[in-house]
Amino acid sequence: MKNKTQQERLFNFGISFLALGAFPLVWFLSQAILFRELTEIISRNMLVVIGLLVGSSFVFLLFSGMERLIRLAPMEKRDSLEARMFAGPSIFMIGLFLLYPAIRTIYFSFKDRFGQSFNGIENYSWAFSDAEMLVTIRNQIVWLVFVVFFTLFIGLIVGWLSDRLNKGEAFFKSIVFMPMAISAVGATAIFKFIYEYRPPPLTQIGIINGIRVSAGENCSNNRLIDGTLFDYADDSCNRAIGWLQQRDLSGLKIGESLEAGGWFSNLLVNFPLNTVLLLIIMIWAYTGFAAVVFSAGIKAIPSDIMEAGQIDGASEFKIFVSIVIPYIKSTIIVVGTYMVVTVLKAFDIIYVSTRGDLETNLLAVKMLDEFSKYRNIGRSSTVAVLIFICVIPIIVGNAFREKENSRI
């Protein structure tokens, strides 16, 4: 009896090893070596064609090979063998490409700038005492709060209201969704064109500054009126503002009129304007995603529930709050989780706009700058670990949700 369990264990181990390790590894290596050799011997155009055809289909060899192998296994073992072989390549790739680097990063976060000798928790005490790091952490929190809240909120409004239309539902959703197809770099360029600042006496081509400087008597954005040029050089005119460089509101009229002292006005004066202007880009880009998913969720609400609400004479708002929101709660959590993860990884917008200057930095950009600009592997790894730590609550929360779901 005991012998048999041992044999069983050995067999189980063998399956796991084959499925999670050896088999994906063989595929991985053979594809890598095949294309490395191809790159060397065939012409460029051929390489593109073969890459498209064989590169895409090579992975099917892996699974058809597995199918063959499974047929050799005894009938009663097949299920367990198959399950692992199906899941194996995914776990192998994720392990190799994400988990292995993650573990390596945690290890390096305790090392010095060259990644050679250990320096204890020095990097961590730096991360929580360095003024710039503290601002970066603050920004990350501001981004999380604003971006997640507004994408969910506007997404819900669009999802729900567009569902209320007889015509044009797809049109509105498409418009809001369209920014998803634009790269973050493109989206940032679009918004930089709006926030654009130019020193006087140049014409303001960013629309915010353009409208600002042409407001007021005798002020104009370099317009020719009857052959005379009207500009905004006069002191009575509004000056143009470098929006992405405003760390707070003190450069604006509203900031000047605020009295220091009260906690509320202090909070308002310290409102991180440039950070907020940058995170708007992300809200713009991701709201469509939320809207589309919510709209699909709302459509799945059984009609009798909604009709019951209508017959009761409940107001639209009440239906929304008491029927719609609870019904799609799980959808909101899924989208919310996805947004939290995406914001924590947010990188491109800052990287191509301000690169973290004047208190706009985010953790992912800081991580890369510590590596490539300051060449400090230890600190760079520490910043990466901070990003993981931020997500632990979300993962734990989702794990509980997952358990609840499986119980149902």
Place this chain on the structure above:
Amino acid sequence: MTRNNQRWYDKPITKLILVAIALTWIFPIFGFLLSSFRPPEAIKRTSWWEAIYTGEYWRELTLQNYSEVFFAENLDRSFYNSLAITIPSTIIPITIAAFAAYAFAFMEFKGKNFLFMMIVASMIIPLQMSLIPLVQLFKSGIEFGGITLIPALDINGTFVATWFAHTGFGLPLATFLLRDFMMGLPKSVIESAKIDGASNMTTFLKLVAPLSISGIAAFATFQFLWVYNDFLVANVFLGVYKPENLVVTSHMSQIVVGLFGEAWHLRLSGAVISMIVPLIVFFSLQRFFIRGLIGGAVKG
């Protein structure tokens, strides 16, 4: 609920809010798109709204910015590179993820929940962090305690390195979404197939995969857009120092940056041109995308 019943809340206020949001969303692109048809000097001389107001805009309309970018040397080569990276980098992760999703949704094995949590957790790992370990892995493999786990491959600078990288980075979301989607399929159909004696492979290929086609298309759109718009992974793994290895996004930034200060005229047309392919993909697949994502998200 039928459409007719909805009339009572098809109120003007609904439309008003939606129109307001739609205008807000379209507005940033509006000025950008209009300006891309203006001559370089005009973009700097007058603002676009002023130019439209005075009618100057219509007199000066030009495609010059577009031709300058579009007929840039070897842009076609970069376009083929982009395709050679994007298409395998979309198909490979979807294939792997679909099999894994099937296993996680319909099969039982030891450590299933733990492994699935691991996949969800790996969604948060920023890919920028993985770049260095991966280029080292592709160069010299992994050794642990003197045992070679992965041999030195030396594949940096080849297409296959980018396929692997994008596969690794895309898999967690793909597995997560597809599993959620498959969980939403009617269980009875799968069970009856098993009772009929169909193997898991047959059930997957003949039944589950076709039923999940919209979920698969949804993720394909997502991954395609992501990979096509990426330049970081391509630059790192393909070796940007070889002109023949440029992809469209990095080629575009080469053209656009650093000509005459901030070359708005090229930046505008360059951004518009690089949006074309993603928008075509998006509009042709969007109905899949919209239906696809609901599978998982809605079942709650």
Place this chain on the structure above:
Amino acid sequence: MKKSIFGLLVILSMIAVACGGSSLEGEEVFITGALVGNDAAGFQENFDSFTEETGIIVSFQGSDNFEQEIQIQMESGDTPDIALFPQPGGVVDAAQRGYLVALEDLGVDLDDYKANFSEYIVGLGTVDGVAYGGAHAFNLKSIVWYQPAEFEARGYSVPETWDEMIALADQIVSEGMNPFCFGMYSNGASGWLATDWMEDIMLRTGEGTVTYDKWVSHEIPFNDPVVKNAATLLSQIMHTDGYVVGGTDAIVSTYFGNAQDPMFEKDANGNPGCFMHRQASFITSFWPEAAQAGAGTETTVFPFPAMDDGLPKAALGGGDMFAVFTEGDEAVNAVVEYMLSDNFFAAAAQRPDNSRIYGHVQFDSSLYSKDITRVLADAITGALAENAFRFDASDLMPPEVGAGSFWKEMMNLAVEGPGYVDTALDNIEKSWP
């Protein structure tokens, strides 16, 4: 040579041998760097005649993301053959980490090299007595751009000393105009223009180049009175009411390449937006096309004003330096030899849009397309001969300071005002590793 094209090379070289060409015919050498746009095109053109002669194909691929990519490429082992670093600091760092090939091992005659480019320049790319960095093009930073016609029309004379410059600035302000253009936004490197100002002042105060060298090597602290004096004078320029057109917003938000645009634009009263712009010689390639034609005539330079009569004149500059990753490859060696030869820069120099200055003392400066470039090139050569040329300090300091706190605190100083000088310098001092 890279393995991935090895097969291709074998075939190509077989063809070459069969055709009876030289043995290096068809060999490819890859160079990367931070040059983009016209500068990249000019750099590539330099190799046209070389390729014709030797058959070696040289391809240059610039990237505005170079600094990050080269770090990753070094880790990956998939490096280009040659990299053109925008700062010598990058060469030194790569050499210390053991990625580079010493110039001597590439067959470079170091004595010739030093004679051609000066001991000081060679020293910038040297680690532990071994030279790794190959000198390339330079720019002159100790200059102020102005428009003589505008000066003459208003009776201004070119300031020769700092005090004269301040007096002129005050006069311009009192006449209701703005004397200076100042814009230091530069994605990922914002603040370097202010560090350049401080460096120029440092070279002209205290003991001049002696203090400057001590400052670079941290023999004097960053909050030393001499440094504080420099920061205070800079703050005077940045923060005196009316000095800078557009004020603080312009300083921190204007892209450095567009900072001079106000000088080329007239306001409603027919006055230019500003009269003086302290910026390096390369700025001409960022000007509007119409203004570029007038470089050296309509818009020209005066030297950064002297501050202390007792000190010899000094010149501040910056420039690129290349370094080699591939060892034992004949084609690469040939390219390196060519890149250090006196006629290397000929093609680029003749381009009408070129503003870069080749560092080789034997280079025929009559080849430069613009007179102004020739004048500035002679100034650099002269300063080098007198050992009065100093390289941009922020490029020589450790990256945490030179590419980090120094830039960042200059941005903060611009926003916070003159009261922030002490805090800024203390913070930079603290960040020194």
